[in-house]
Amino acid sequence: AQSVTQLDSHVSVSEGTPVLLRCNYSSSYSPSLFWYVQHPNKGLQLLLKYTSAATLVKGINGFEAEFKKSETSFHLTKPSAHMSDAAEYFCVVSDHNDYKLSFGAGTTVTVRA
């Protein structure tokens, strides 16, 4: 069975500074890994996904994540935070040939002006 642990429940950054959201995963097989963002009163939106191709994955809105098998991590970063990045972020894993998504508990990002 697969699972993810998001190491920070809340991250606060200043506008223009880097953002780091940490995620560790557990999976029995070659996992697919995703980051989703959820803005208030809006649906979950896919930021990026890893599916065993390049380990550095670029997503929308300047986000990227690096898959590190040795560390079982899939941390999300952005070099410069924008006010519009304030939202809830979920790290998600699915096992090989599995359609079921397993979500982490989420990280709330606050951006200070």
Add this chain to the structure above:
Amino acid sequence: GAGVSQTPSNKVTEKGKYVELRCDPISGHTALYWYRQSLGQGPEFLIYFQGTGAADDSGLPNDRFFAVRPEGSVSTLKIQRTERGDSAVYLCASSSKGGRADEQFFGPGTRLTVL
């Protein structure tokens, strides 16, 4: 184009009542999923449809929960004898085929409150 829509956006009911939650997937998507998101947690898988059939209902918590997708498009999640613990946001998602890493597009959810 239109995304996944869910109705109602909010539903308040009393303990013991029956509720139905509706999901309209993206047109042409054969795969449909239901998840439940309790307060302060990530969504949890409930059920997966491929076409009209429930391919995997292993996430349904008990037999009070049932879902249908009779024509392979719209789906309805049905909850009988609601309990206060059923209060959550119910999310629907659809994807084009349902395979590994197939992007799932989520609706805005239905917030269910059981008094």
